[in-house]
Amino acid sequence: MSLRNLARLLLHRLAGARFRAGRNVVLGAGVRLARGTLIDARGTGVSIGDGVVSGTGVTVLAVNEIARSTSTGSATQTDAMTIGSRAWLGAHCLITAGAQVGAGAVVAAEALVIDDVPDRAIVSGTPARVVGRRGADDALEFFPTSVEARDTTRGRLRKPATP
Numbered sequence: 001m002s003l004r005n006l007a008r009l010l011l012h013r014l015a016g017a018r019f020r021a022g023r024n025v026v027l028g029a030g031v032r033l034a035r036g037t038l039i040d041a042r043g044t045g046v047s048i049g050d051g052v053v054s055g056t057g058v059t060v061l062a063v064n065e066i067a068r069s070t071s072t073g074s075a076t077q078t079d080a081m082t083i084g085s086r087a088w089l090g091a092h093c094l095i096t097a098g099a100q101v102g103a104g105a106v107v108a109a110e111a112l113v114i115d116d117v118p119d120r121a122i123v124s125g126t127p128a129r130v131v132g133r134r135g136a137d138d139a140l141e142f143f144p145t146s147v148e149a150r151d152t153t154r155g156r157l158r159k160p161a162t163p
Contacts (some may be wrong), residue, residue, distance in 0.1 A: 044080040050131030
């Protein structure tokens with residue numbers, strides 16, 4: 001685990017996010033995880049892309065706790081999970097083992113994601129179904145991820161200088 005990723009995990013933990021098997025979690029630049037978010041990466045890991053924003057109480061499970069091997073008693077492992085860059089995760093949504101969330105996707109509040117979510121899709125419901133799509137003109141740069149884009153003296157966002 002890189003030092004930068006470790007620092008991001010610690011900052012999010014201080015802000016109220018929780019991690020299980022945090023060494024299996026990779027956070028991109030500009031990720032914003034709200035208080036009460038739980039990332040359980042005991043399976044093969046969770047990769048969260050740049051600029052992902054979560055609401056309060058989001059749960060991401062990389063391992064299926066219900067299906068256990070009768071011979072070993074260990075939890076069933078799944079493929080590594082990926083949440084694409086600039087995805088928005090609504091409050092109290094649940095993303096289960098094996099589901100992938102595409103870049104720019106929007107997961108509505110309290111949605112249950114059990115299948116893959118395509119890029120730029122808007123999903124809602126239990127289980128989550130595609131209810132719309134973000135257009136190509138929809139801004140995915142709502143939260144700048146570069147340090148230069150944040151005016152740290154006033155706490156406001158500003159446009160980065162163009163060469």
